[in-house]
Amino acid sequence: MSAELKEVWVTGIGLVSSLGEGLETHWDQLASGHTPVASVDTEELAPYPVHPIVDFDITTQIPKRSDQRQMGQWQHLGTYAAGLALDDAGIAHNEELLAETNMIVAAGGGERDLEVDATIMAAVSQSDNPGVELNNLLNGELRPTLFLAQLSNLMAGNISIVHGVTDSSRTFMGEEMAGVSAVETAVTQIQHDQGNIFLVGGAYIAERVDMAMLMEFGHTLWQGEPGSVWSREDSDGGMIMGSAGAFLILESREHAEARGIKPYARINKVVSDRCNRQAGGARKVADSLLEKLSDQIQPGPLAVLTGCCGVQPQLSEEHGFLDDLSEQGFSPSIRAVTTVLGNTMEAQFPVNVALASLAISKGSFFDPFDNTGAETALSGKPERVLISNWGHWRGESLALVDTPDVPLKEH
């Protein structure tokens, strides 16, 4: 199978986060010449800080009330960001293109009605006949629309319904790694001629306490003052979750050129693996992943974006891995995206690809995201960006986003 691999371009990006909406907004905030200021809410889920989603006007991407009503905030965000990406790539409303657009969504859970849950818990815990009480309350309180929101694949379903994306539709689950696998699968499918256009991405709403609970089961959430992810290395570590919706249009070079679309950047390769996270295991996996990319990276200055989530000991392990890039002849300029956006979970890897593509297309890298000294300025223009993205529980990945030899999308 040594057939020539097709080149994969990023030709559309839809990005909404706690910092705002759109690439230019993110560029303004993250490359303004000074340390960016994260948007953090310390009250909503106190004692756990979160990066809340900005307001976004769903009517611009989800015009029908009947569609809006079928979704909660998580699906609104994903469907909205997907619409931005389709618009950006000039695919929206083009039925012919939409019919050949494949979709891979990285999804977590649907959306529960937390008030209903609270009502039921209070009543059932006091009941002499809890089983029957539970049945009766579920019968009386649940609504069918929320049921649909709770099927994880309904984000993809809503994207098909609202935006008309109708080729293949797959939904991957599995926290941060779902986002990695979604992009990795789309990239290899395009490279091997198993599809020409993919809509890939995910969304996460950090303000949802039911989702926070899944993380706190492992006592992985950070409590107290929000701050740089690197500043948490001196403690037991912990995550600050962040809201984001990020969708990418990935397209074969031939296909994009044929319809006259310029790329932001090229995805050279995505590699991932796993281990059971015994001490040192993740580092070992990362080292082996780096070898798979080594023939594509030249020694010298290297822009690095990491989704380092803050949970120990992975935090220190990944930091060690990134610092040790210098032993291999690289001068890494590291940016922990999680410092400014939080851990955006399923959306995180697509967010990182979006930001890497932004830096490539701007021909400039982001300012250091903190002043701990862990992040240094990049000298010169980033020809490529290395993305490091480990799961908070499982999974390690690396990716290389680089510069295709054509004029890039203008901003």
Added chain:
Amino acid sequence: MGRPIVVVTGIGIVTSLGEGKEENWGNLTSGMSGVRKISRFPTEGLRTQIAGTVSWSGEGRFFAPEHSLTLARKSASEAIEQAAIGARGSFPGPLFIAVSPAETNWDQRLEIYSATAAGDSTGYERLMKNVEAGDYSKFYSFYQFGSIAEHLADEFGTRGQPISLTTACASGATSVQLGVEAIRRGDTDAALCSGTDGEICEEMVVRFNLLSALSTHNEDPQGASKPFSKARDGFVMAEGSASLVLESYDAAKARGAKILGVVRGTGERADTFHRTRSKPDGSAIIDTMNRSLADAGMSPEEIDYINAHGTSTPENDKMEYLALSAVLGSALDGTPISSNKSMIGHTLSAAGTIEAAISLMTIDAGVIPPTINCIEQDPNILMDVVPNIKRDQTVNAVMSNSFGFGGQNVSLIFSGEPA
């Protein structure tokens, strides 16, 4: 064609009809039903009180994700053992697994709620305080959306990052598609494709009831799932798992593996019409079937048998017939179609994999499992649904359909080993 041929060298299955291929096949061909009254939780007040559950054999209170894992472990073990591939704990390929979208279940939510660290606080504040103060590490490792896949990857030593996926009731078929695509790309010579669903609980019953999707024939559990019947009134939820070991034909031949069948083609087309319904003209599912035929390079006449999605809902069975009529045309008259769900119930995330496994067993045995409970066939569904009694018939090629909420449609085509 330059692309690798994808074959199946291992099959494992567990359903409400039993554990393993032998028990399942015996019960499928004798027209048994695995549907029963739910005993896992009180059903008083529920409109539907029946399901094709697989008994929870774990410790303590029912713990859905662990049950799903147990079922997947059983089917994967059987499939890998049959394929005799790799070494123990070292499967030489990736894992693609269809799983139910995990949610913290009521048993566990109420268990957390009943802890006392949170004092007299209520609601999620109480849950969070109790969680913060307690040891919920087991919940942490089972309530991640990737949990089941990670546990299986640890155990079976599959390669790389496993992929957990959901496409609702088409999920199991999607896991096969992903394996086929990976082998065709040359990424791997083998893949473990599984589907598992062992999560029947009160809330799922109520939620599907709210959509009027479930049969309420509680008085006759074994007769409740009646696909293509005039009296069909909804599907019956069920649990189960199946796993397939897929390999490239060349790799399987090279190691002398017995080839159980060939994945000839896969097809897919997302629907844009409605969250729970197909386009009235059936165009998305028609396209799905046509694309699977095109991918297989086969004509409709070459399909000997159709393993239907056949859920027993009024809507699905009508639409599946409409689409089959369009795709097969006059060839539909001579093509038997049956629904395994009439006996097993609808295993949701696992159904596509389970029915893929049964499709392959059908080819191997030359026996078509019946559609049971077909007392009076819907007069508007003019197909040979193999009513009530199995049929001895040589089957070389099967189309297996899977359709899911959210406009998910997948068709798979299997055939016997190439001569």
